[in-house]
Amino acid sequence: MDDVSKTAIAPEEIVSFLKSETNYKEVCQNILFQRVIDRVARERGIAVTTEEIEVEAERQRRQKRLEKASDTLAWLADELISFDDWEIGIRNRLLAQKLAVALFSKEVEKFFSQNSLGFEQVILYQLVVSNEKLAQELYYQIEEGEISFYYAAHLYDIDDNRKRRCGYEGKIARGAIPTDIAAIVFSKPTKELIGPFKTEQGYHLLMVEDLLPAELTTQRYEEILNSMFQRWLLAEVNCLVGSSEISP
Template identity: 25%
Template sequence: MQKHLSESTLNGKAHEFAPLSIPAATDADVIAYLRRSAKFAEFSALAEREAQILAACEQFGITVSEEEVQAAGDDFRQKHKLWGMQETMAWLDQQGMSVEDWVQGIRIGLLEKQLKEFLFGPSVDGEYMRNRDRYKRVAISQILVVDLATAWKIVQLLREGHASFCALALEYSKGKISQEKGGFVGIRFLVELMPEVADAIKNVEEGEILGPIQTKLGYHVVKVEKWFPLQLTEAVREQIMETLFQSWLQNKLNNIVYQD
């Protein structure tokens, strides 16, 4: 009898907490979420960047052929292991994209690449030779905090060997990338770093810890992980074009804001 009652109770509870049927989020729901989570400005900036790219391509008469789009689409599907139409359609459905959305994304990516080459391709070699020191590549880790006392505490803990850089970054860093990755922020050109940070690290040895370094964001504790040799590889060339392109886009945006 007791067993029967227990099973009835459990069955009742299971029914009470049965999964609800939740409708898929609409575009309006996604936009509302971005606003609530303070991510709207980030994605708005990306949309503005795309609009600037399309306007510039139209201005300069830059286009891509259907054959180029098809080839890039084939490369994309191979890279993502979308071997057939069924896998491709399932992936698009998962991403909430139509075929037209996907093709347009590929087209814009190709246009962006051609626009960079049109604007800056001929000047990359000269830019690199004139500013070689600015294009030194360095792998760095950092911990970003908002107050000086905490920054000095972190520096002291690191120099005395009481904690690892990774552990302190996870605990203290306010920077999104450095907090998520245990302090490591990647391989960067000096020109991509904040000027105060670039000036502080440009002549230091690998493994050295510097800080606190004050910028408008707060106080940085930085570790130089590795320096890379000066060499104009294709990857470096593309990154230089991206740096020049970002500056060009920002100037155009600033001009628009000023005119408004």
């Protein structure tokens, strides 16, 4: 693959390949996204400085362990891009980040506050069996202390992976749990046995190890911000395509 750059590939071959891989629409959409970002950023006087590009480039060098200039040049050559190509990519990503903050940073806290219930989480353990009688028996055995929830899950759960985890499901957001079940799960004290109840999977017993209140962490802030920005970008591109201002 080291000599791939020496093999001539025509632009129409690239387009044809992208179409055959059903990636062509995504690439075109990303190009239109960048047009929108450039236009709106220019209208709002938002720009990326040379210093900001250099700082991000240095961060990427450290991340990729490109200690010397020759290491960076070798990496760029291997990626079939020039130094200018790399800097343009950095500039585009930084510009998108700046524009997202300018447009939606004030909306994130408002959105989080209005939807905080959906961001609550639990650390959840689950035991699922296929038989109702077994589920009831396990419920009483766990309640009476004859067997622990974790060991029961390890012995009886129908899912091998969950068996190995002794029923551990991890951090689960309220929104990932069916509404009627979530209402029970988030109202019960921790360590209290919940169930059994029936779904298509079987008969479930649940136990909440900990309730995690909604918190606007840095990661969650970025997730909400990016989600808002992506929805806005898509709406802008759809509007432009619909008005025939650009070719789809």
